Amino acid sequence: MNRCQPRTMLTLVMLTGTLLSMPAWCAPPPWAPAHGHRAKxxxxxxxxxxEIYFEPARRLWFWLDGGSWQFGARLPISIGSKPSGGVSVLLATDRPYxxxxxxxxxxxxxNKAHKPKKEKKDKHSKHD
Structure with a gap:
């Protein structure tokens, strides 16, 4: 038996353990269950x-009433009919306010609602 063989085996075992404990290098596919940031x-x-929010997943409305935010399964009578002209927003919180x-x-x-801002490219930038 060669004297280097136990050291080589120990090195391989340690290297394998290190590689298996490393995090994944890529994100999960879109169809995989959400974890981490995407889950939030x-x-x-x-x-x-x-200035009203609706969360379809929980079927909850959020509205401002007298300076404080309220929420519920229905909008209050004081707001009137269901609002129109909504835009989809992704937020990392369960309280949109x-x-x-x-x-x-x-x-x-x-009445000054607008589409999301997009960054404009500088037409005058010089390329070397």
């Missing part, structure tokens, strides 16, 4: 004209 994202419908400043900046509010 929730889809909302934001209605900019009235926590990201309201971001949503208003990106999608607008009131």
């Amino acid at each position: 994202e929730r889809k909302y419908i934001y209605y900019p004209a009235r 926590e990201a309201h400043d971001y949503v208003v900046t990106y999608y607008g509010k009131g």
